[in-house]
Amino acid sequence: MTPTSAIEFLIWLLIAASLIAVLATRLRMPYTVALVLGGLVLGSLHLPIVEKIYRSNRPDWLSPDVLLILFLPPLLFEGSLKI
DSSP: OOHHHHHHHHHHHHHHHHHHHHHHHHTTOOHHHHHHHHHHHHHHOOOHHHHHHHHHSOOTTOOHHHHHHHTHHHHHHHHHHHO
16 A cells, blocks of 8 residues: 555545534534444445445555554543543
8 A cells, every 4th residue: 555545545534534523413422422333334335435445445554453552542532521
C-alpha cells in the first residue's frame, strides 16, 4: 500500500465517522453506540465500493490488534464520561 492510498483510506474513515456523528446527534443517540452500529452496518453490507476499498487499499498496519489498542480505549473513555 502506498502512503497516498493509506491517507485516502484514513480520510474515508474520518468522513464515515463524521457522518455517523451527525446522524447520532439527530437521533439523540450516544456517539459510541452510533459508531458501533455504523461499523456493524458497514461490515455486514457487501457493497462493491466497500469491498474494493477493503481488499485493495487496506493498510497492512491496520490489524485487529491495532484496532483494539488505538480505537477501543478512546471509545470506552468517551462512553464512560457520558454515563
